[in-house]
Amino acid sequence: MSNAGFENYFRGQQVSLQWLPVLRALALELTASADSAALRQLFFKVGERFAKDVQERFESVQTLSELEEALNEFWAQLNWGWVSFSESKGHIQIEHQALPLAEAFGDEHLLWTVGLLEGFYQSIFVVLGAGESMKVHALDEACADMLVSLQFGPQGA
Secondary structure, three states: OOHHHHHHHHHHHHOOOOOHHHHHHHHHHHHHHOOHHHHHHHHHHHHHHHHHHHHHHOOOOOOHHHHHHHHHHHHHHHOOOEEEEEEEOOEEEEEEEOOOHHHHHOHHHHHHHOHHHHHHHHHHHHHOOOOOOEEEEEOHHHOEOOEEEEEEEEOOO
């Protein structure tokens, strides 16, 4: 099977068929009602709320490696792919693979649905002691299909 065939098969398994048409219709209605920036902020808030419901799983981690391991256990339970962290120039690079957002809402909506991960990871880092000047943001040019690249570090840097 080609890489494209494998990817199509995998993506087809990511979202329950009972919810796929509902989520796609929701995405269309949302984009008819608000611009991408407002939708990204809405999804950021959803991500924050999502993280608050599970944050106790991560409160005791001491290292970035432990956080990665704990998050990957969590994401595996949800079939939401996996994450890897790396440190670079005062930032933490976050690579989230096999995320179902593009499949669930449509590829064309990934740049605002990614707000969900921004809010989720921001909340987790705050629980671990991050100050207000430290922010998570997606690297829009590096978000495509089943890979979302984010960065955590000083705001505006």
